[in-house]
Amino acid sequence: MKKILTLFAVIGLIAFSSCEGPEGPPGPEGPPGLIGAVYENIAPNYYNFTNANDYSVRFNFPVPLVDSDVVLVYRFDGTDNGGRPVWQALPETYYFDDGTRDFSLKYVFTYNYVNIYLDGNDQATIPADYRLNQIFRIVVVPADFAASVDKSNYLEVMKGANLSESQVQKIKF
Template structure:
């Protein structure tokens, strides 16, 4: 009796699972071509590199979630051209002098970025041009961007346009 009951239940389940839900509907519109990347950025202003560390830590704003797989890029405001346009350089960025060199560089965690100077010259001799009132942009990109080799991260302007970063959304964080 148990075998007959089991057979009836299995047969019923088979017929229920084979039911048709009707005709298939029309295909939806095609998606847009390209890569869907959401880039986030913030600015670190009033950076002063002082002895003995020549280093600053900037915490990521609470509104920006950084995952271990994300890429963190830092750009230094190197100059402003004659038309008032900012000139951003991806760091690490090495500055050469007759008697040696130094470099803006960085490392980061999922919570902050450490921007620092290192070189083979006395960093105390750099003066205000390179050590005081510096400005940096920190850009966080999902790891998906690495799959697209056409993204030029060496140019902040190109990257900003590609990943649709709006300057009006970038918050400035002052560091001393």
């Protein structure tokens, strides 16, 4: 009896696995290959960290983030020998010659905004090169992507997110 049941089971598996029907219609097209957004503040809206704004600036997202998004912030740090922009990942920390901390550029974000701020011993003494006329790129990407890329390297983030310079949204506020 057991042999007959085993025989029927094997025949049934062969019969059902060889069934084939017509190909179904194609599914809907997936989302485009972009997995993020990039914003840059442009002239005349450079950020200035002053006593009047408590050494803090805020960028409000045009669309609220979703739970799985993270924000990466990069500060324009000049150009390299080839004239290409250099983007420094935040947080950045600077030290006195004796090795003690002078100040840091940091940020926090919510679903609605990112707040970039100076943190230090005496913000008023921080060189103007780090306080005035600052340009930032704010990159929004999914958290799982951010976990798999070198976040300190702006170019790697852009390449991995399939974003190009032409997709950087220049913002005025």
